Amino acid sequence: MAYILSVFAVRNLLVLSLALNVSLILRVLLLHDSQDGSFNGFFFAEQKEEALATKITRLSSSVSPSSSSLTMAQGDEDRVINLDHGDPTMYESYWQKKGDETTVVIPGWQFMSYFSDATRLCWFLEPEFAKQIVRLHNVVGNAVTENRHIVVGTGSTQLFQAALYALSPCAEAEPISVVSAAPYYSSYPLITDCLKSRLYKWAGDARSFRENGPYIELVTSPNNPDGFARRSVVNGSEGILIHDLAYYWPQYTPISSPANYDLMLFTVSKSTGHAGMRIGWALVKDEDVARKMTKYIEINTIGVSKDSQVRAAKILKQLREAVQQSGLFSVSDFPPQLCMFLNRVFEPQPAFAWIKCEGDIEDCESFLRGKKILTRGGKHFGVSPKYVRISMLDRDKNYETFVRRLSTIRS
Amino acid sequence: MAYILSVFAVRNLLVLSLALNVSLILRVLLLHDSQDGSFNGFFFAEQKEEALATKITRLSSSVSPSSSSLTMAQGDEDRVINLDHGDPTMYESYWQKKGDETTVVIPGWQFMSYFSDATRLCWFLEPEFAKQIVRLHNVVGNAVTENRHIVVGTGSTQLFQAALYALSPCAEAEPISVVSAAPYYSSYPLITDCLKSRLYKWAGDARSFRENGPYIELVTSPNNPDGFARRSVVNGSEGILIHDLAYYWPQYTPISSPANYDLMLFTVSKSTGHAGMRIGWALVKDEDVARKMTKYIEINTIGVSKDSQVRAAKILKQLREAVQQSGLFSVSDFPPQLCMFLNRVFEPQPAFAWIKCEGDIEDCESFLRGKKILTRGGKHFGVSPKYVRISMLDRDKNYETFVRRLSTIRS
Numbered sequence: 001m002a003y004i005l006s007v008f009a010v011r012n013l014l015v016l017s018l019a020l021n022v023s024l025i026l027r028v029l030l031l032h033d034s035q036d037g038s039f040n041g042f043f044f045a046e047q048k049e050e051a052l053a054t055k056i057t058r059l060s061s062s063v064s065p066s067s068s069s070l071t072m073a074q075g076d077e078d079r080v081i082n083l084d085h086g087d088p089t090m091y092e093s094y095w096q097k098k099g100d101e102t103t104v105v106i107p108g109w110q111f112m113s114y115f116s117d118a119t120r121l122c123w124f125l126e127p128e129f130a131k132q133i134v135r136l137h138n139v140v141g142n143a144v145t146e147n148r149h150i151v152v153g154t155g156s157t158q159l160f161q162a163a164l165y166a167l168s169p170c171a172e173a174e175p176i177s178v179v180s181a182a183p184y185y186s187s188y189p190l191i192t193d194c195l196k197s198r199l200y201k202w203a204g205d206a207r208s209f210r211e212n213g214p215y216i217e218l219v220t221s222p223n224n225p226d227g228f229a230r231r232s233v234v235n236g237s238e239g240i241l242i243h244d245l246a247y248y249w250p251q252y253t254p255i256s257s258p259a260n261y262d263l264m265l266f267t268v269s270k271s272t273g274h275a276g277m278r279i280g281w282a283l284v285k286d287e288d289v290a291r292k293m294t295k296y297i298e299i300n301t302i303g304v305s306k307d308s309q310v311r312a313a314k315i316l317k318q319l320r321e322a323v324q325q326s327g328l329f330s331v332s333d334f335p336p337q338l339c340m341f342l343n344r345v346f347e348p349q350p351a352f353a354w355i356k357c358e359g360d361i362e363d364c365e366s367f368l369r370g371k372k373i374l375t376r377g378g379k380h381f382g383v384s385p386k387y388v389r390i391s392m393l394d395r396d397k398n399y400e401t402f403v404r405r406l407s408t409i410r411s
Numbered sequence: 412m413a414y415i416l417s418v419f420a421v422r423n424l425l426v427l428s429l430a431l432n433v434s435l436i437l438r439v440l441l442l443h444d445s446q447d448g449s450f451n452g453f454f455f456a457e458q459k460e461e462a463l464a465t466k467i468t469r470l471s472s473s474v475s476p477s478s479s480s481l482t483m484a485q486g487d488e489d490r491v492i493n494l495d496h497g498d499p500t501m502y503e504s505y506w507q508k509k510g511d512e513t514t515v516v517i518p519g520w521q522f523m524s525y526f527s528d529a530t531r532l533c534w535f536l537e538p539e540f541a542k543q544i545v546r547l548h549n550v551v552g553n554a555v556t557e558n559r560h561i562v563v564g565t566g567s568t569q570l571f572q573a574a575l576y577a578l579s580p581c582a583e584a585e586p587i588s589v590v591s592a593a594p595y596y597s598s599y600p601l602i603t604d605c606l607k608s609r610l611y612k613w614a615g616d617a618r619s620f621r622e623n624g625p626y627i628e629l630v631t632s633p634n635n636p637d638g639f640a641r642r643s644v645v646n647g648s649e650g651i652l653i654h655d656l657a658y659y660w661p662q663y664t665p666i667s668s669p670a671n672y673d674l675m676l677f678t679v680s681k682s683t684g685h686a687g688m689r690i691g692w693a694l695v696k697d698e699d700v701a702r703k704m705t706k707y708i709e710i711n712t713i714g715v716s717k718d719s720q721v722r723a724a725k726i727l728k729q730l731r732e733a734v735q736q737s738g739l740f741s742v743s744d745f746p747p748q749l750c751m752f753l754n755r756v757f758e759p760q761p762a763f764a765w766i767k768c769e770g771d772i773e774d775c776e777s778f779l780r781g782k783k784i785l786t787r788g789g790k791h792f793g794v795s796p797k798y799v800r801i802s803m804l805d806r807d808k809n810y811e812t813f814v815r816r817l818s819t820i821r822s
Binding site: 082085087088089091092093094095096098099100101102103104105106107108109111112113114115116118154155157158161165187190191194195196197198199269273274275276277278279296299300301302303304305306307308311314315318 | 493496498499500502503504505506507509510511512513514515516517518519520522523524525526527529565566568569572576598601602605606607608609610680684685686687688689690707710711712713714715716717718719722725726729
C-alpha cells in the first residue's frame with residue numbers, strides 16, 4: 001500500500017497533488033493569523049474563511065504519517081463520507097448563532113396566489129425579495145443592478161435552462177452550441193442535453209471550440225471546480241455569454257469590481273448557504289431575454305415558491321444589515337487584487353478543493369470510493385480522471401471524519 | 412348590440428351556452444338548500460361548494476335583463492377582470508379563518524441542505540410531507556398509496572415533465588407521441604414542445620390518434636377545462652398512461668373509489684389552494700420510473716423547496732385533522748354515484764365554467780376581451796374558439812365585478 005502514501009503524504013498534497021486552491025487557502029490562514037484583531041469585515045466571509053482555513057490546516061497536518069494524535073470516533077470508520085456534492089451545511093452553525101432574527105413566520109392563508117406582482121415583467125417575483133437582492137448587491141458591490149431585470153428561479157440551475165431557452169435562436173435548423181472552458185461545472189452537460197433539445201446542444205470545452213456561427217459560452221467565475229477567476233475564451237464574433245457568478249461573493253474571492261455583464265446568475269445556495277430553499281436570481285440587461293426566461297419558468301414550474309422567496313428576502317436582509325454594521329465597506333478605487341468589499345488583499349478561497357492524484361492512480365474518484373470517500377471525478381468536469389473535486393462545504397463533523405480517514409490510509 | 416343579449420341571456424347561459432358544469436353546480440345549490448343542516452363533511456368541500464354555488468346563483472340571475480337591482484362599484488367599470496388563470500385565491504378566506512393553526516415558523520438555520528433524506532429514492536422529499544400525503548389520501552380515500560413511491564415536484568407541472576422524461580423510450584430514434592383527449596389542459600402542448608425535445612412530442616387530440624407503436628396518453632380526471640370524469644380513450648396496445656388527478660378531491664367531484672393507476676399526479680394548488688407554494692406530488696408504482704422522475708427533478712432544479720414542503724405538510728395535516736373531526740368519513744361500499752368521502756350523492760362542481768358562445772360569435776375569448784374580461788379560449792384546449800374557460804377560483808370581489816359587468820352587456 002506504499003503507493004497510497006505517495007498520493008496522500010503532505011508533500012504530495014501541498015506540492016504535487018493539490019490544485020492551487022488548497023495552498024491559496026493556507027495563505028489566507030497565515031494572513032488571518034498575522035492580522036491585527038481589527039478584522040471584522042463581511043461577517044460571513046470571516047466565518048467561512050475561518051472554517052475553511054481550519055479544515056485545510058487539519059487536512060494538511062493530519063494526513064502526515066506522523067500525526068498519531070488523532071482519535072477515531074467509534075463506529076465511524078465504515079461510514080461513507082460524501083464530499084461529492086457542494087452541500088453548504090457548514091453554514092448552519094453561523095445561522096444558528098443568529099437566532100430568531102432570521103426566523104420567518106408564514107400564516108396559512110398567505111402566498112396562495114400564483115402571482116406575486118402581475119404588473120411586473122417577472123410576475124412571480126416577490127417584491128420584497130427583489131428589493132433585498134438589489135440592496136445586497138449595492139452593499140457588497142459584486143454586481144451592477146441598474147437597468148437590469150431580475151428574474152427569480154428555482155435555484156440558478158433553472159435559470160441556466162431559462163437562459164438557454166431565451167438565447168437560442170428559434171429559427172435555426174441546427175441546435176446552437178453550448179460551451180464552457182474545462183474543467184467546467186459537471187452538471188452543465190447533463191442539464192443541456194437532458195431532454196435532447198433541438199434548440200441547443202452541449203459542445204464541450206470552450207478552448208477547443210472552432211465552429212463558425214452563433215454559440216453560447218458559459219463563464220463561471222470563480223470557477224467550479226477549480227476556483228479560478230475566468231473570462232470568456234472563445235473568440236467568435238457571434239458568441240452569447242452567460243455569466244454564472246454563484247461564487248462571486250467575498251467569502252470565496254476578492255470582489256475586484258461590480259460584475260457588469262448582460263446575463264448574470266446568482267444563487268442563495270452559495271451566497272447564504274440555503275441550498276434547500278431552491279432560490280436563485282438572474283440580472284438581465286435585455287428586456288426580451290428576461291421576458292423569455294420568465295416564460296420558460298412559467299412553462300417549467302409556473303413560477304417559483306413564494307415561501308422560499310419570502311424566507312430568502314429575510315435572510316438576505318439580515319446579511320446586508322450585518323455587512324453594513326461592520327463599518328468596513330469601502331468605495332471603489334482599489335486595485336483589482338484588493339477585495340473592494342473587505343478592503344484588503346486576499347487570495348481566492350474556493351468552496352471546493354480540486355485535487356490531482358499523481359503516480360499510478362488513473363481514477364482518483366474510484367480509488368477514494370474504495371475508501372468510502374465520495375468525491376466527483378475529473379471526467380465530469382471535462383478533464384482527466386486523475387482529478388477529483390472535494391467539497392469543503394460539509395458539516396464540520398463529516399469533514400473531521402474525512403480527515404481522520406485519510407490519515408489512516410497508509411502501508 | 413342585440414346579439415350580445417342572445418349570447419348572455421339566462422336562457423342561453425343555462426340551456427345553450429353552458430357546458431354541463433354550471434347547471435350541475437346549480438343542482439348542488441338546490442341539494443345544499445334542501446338538506447337537513449347536519450351536513451358538515453369535508454369542511455373544505457363545504458366552503459368551496461358554498462362559494463361556487465353562490466357564484467353560479469349570481470351568474471345566472473344577474474345576467475338576466477330584468478335584474479336591475481345590481482349596483483356597480485364606482486371606478487370598477489374599466490378594470491380588467493382576469494378569469495383566464497385558475498388562480499385559487501377563493502380559498503384565502505377559508506385559511507384566514509383557521510388562524511394560527513396553519514402558521515409555519517422556520518428558523519434561519521433550518522433546511523439549508525440540498526438533501527431531505529439521502530437514503531430515500533426521492534432524496535429531496537421531506538419525510539413529514541410524505542407522511543401527511545399518505546395520511547390525507549387514506550382519510551379522503553381518493554388514491555391508493557400502498558406500494559407507491561412518492562416523488563415531490565415544483566408543482567405538478569414539473570412532475571408532468573419528469574414523467575415524460577421517465578417514460579420516453581431512450582433508444583427510439585423518433586420522439587414518442589404525447590396525446591390527450593380534447594378539450595385538454597391548455598398547458599400540455601406548450602410544456603411538451605417547449606424545448607423541442609427529441610424524446611417526446613405533442614401529438615394532439617387522443618381521440619384522433621391513429622399511429623402504431625408506443626405513445627403516452629394524459630388522462631385528466633376530472634378534466635380541465637370541462638370537468639368531466641375521464642378514462643383513457645386510445646386503444647393502442649403500447650400506451651403508457653399518466654393520470655393527472657389535480658381535481659380528484661371531494662370539493663370538485665364525488666370520490667367514487669380510490670384511484671389506482673401506475674402514475675398519478677396531484678398538486679397542492681388545487682387540493683388546498685396554495686398555488687404560490689409550487690408543490691405537487693406523484694404516486695408512482697414502478698421503482699425505475701420513480702427513480703428517473705427523481706433524476707429529472709435533480710437535473711431541472713436540484714430538488715424542490717424545503718420551505719414549501721414543510722409548509723405544505725402543516726397545511727395537509729390541518730386538512731386531514733379537520734376531515735377526521737367531521738365524523739362523516741365513510742367506508743367503501745357505496746355505488747359510484749355516491750361520493751364515498753362525503754357519503755352523499757352529488758354532481759361534479761368543477762373549478763372552471765366551460766362556456767360556449769352560440770350564434771355569430773366565432774371567437775368568444777376575443778369578444779369577452781373587448782369587454783375587459785380575460786378568459787382562455789377553446790383553441791388552447793384543442794377545440795373550437797367558440798368555447799371559453801372561465802375560472803371560478805378567483806377572489807369573490809373579482810367574481811362579483813365579472814357578474815356585474817356581464818349584466819350590463821345588453822342592447
